[in-house]
Structure formats: C-alpha cells, structure tokens
Amino acid sequence: MGSTDLDHRPPASRSAGLADDLPQWRDRLERLWRVQVEEIIELSLAYHDAASDGRAGGRPELLGAPGRQRRRILARTALAHHSLAEIEAALRRIDVGNYGICEQCALRLQASWLKRVPQIRYCPNCRPQRRRRR
Numbered sequence: 001m002g003s004t005d006l007d008h009r010p011p012a013s014r015s016a017g018l019a020d021d022l023p024q025w026r027d028r029l030e031r032l033w034r035v036q037v038e039e040i041i042e043l044s045l046a047y048h049d050a051a052s053d054g055r056a057g058g059r060p061e062l063l064g065a066p067g068r069q070r071r072r073i074l075a076r077t078a079l080a081h082h083s084l085a086e087i088e089a090a091l092r093r094i095d096v097g098n099y100g101i102c103e104q105c106a107l108r109l110q111a112s113w114l115k116r117v118p119q120i121r122y123c124p125n126c127r128p129q130r131r132r133r134r
Helices: 022-053 064-096 111-116
Strands: none
Touching: 022 064
C-alpha cells in the first residue's frame, strides 16, 4: 500500500514515526533560528546606516532614495521577525509533541513538506490563503 498525503490515524500515533526524527528537526529549526536572528541584526545595522545617511547633506533630491531603502529594510525586517516567530512556534510544537501535525485538521504533514518548510503549520488544504496585493 502506498503512502498517502493525509494520515487518518489518531494524533498520538501519527507523531510516533516522526518522534525518532525530532532531534534532527529540532537541530534544523535551531539552525534556522540562528540564521534569522543574524539576519535581523544585519538588517538593524543596515537600517541604522541608512538612517544615518538619510540626511543627504542638505541635498533634497537625494532624500527619496534613502527613504525607499529604509522602507525596504523595514519590510525585510518584519518578514524576518515573522519567520523567527514561526520557527519558535515549531520548536514549541516539538516540545509539546504535536510537531508535524496540521493545526487545523490534525492530520499528519508529509515529510517532504517539512523538509521544504520545517516550520510549516498547516497541510495544503488548510493553509490560509495569502491576500493578493493590488
């Protein structure tokens, strides 16, 4: 019998196969956590540098570019903070024993999904749809 996307076993037994791999998942998530923290630090330094250079030496024509740069840095920083929070939530799920289980429908997440995005919370059927920008 082949592997299915959705596993309909009770939650306790669903995570049993994943339990052997939890130290590896934790290690990977902790490495991702460190990368995100480093990125946030680098972005904070970049923002500070951009803000310091934002004076443009009394040349108003140069003020637009630093403002755009700071907005881009702030957007990247917000995304990095969001990613960090998702990684921390995945580490908590490991601690409480429900890592690899969809938070919406409680079905087991495929290992291939976890390999791609180890902090994933939802199966594709339950994942909230992103709003489109206009």
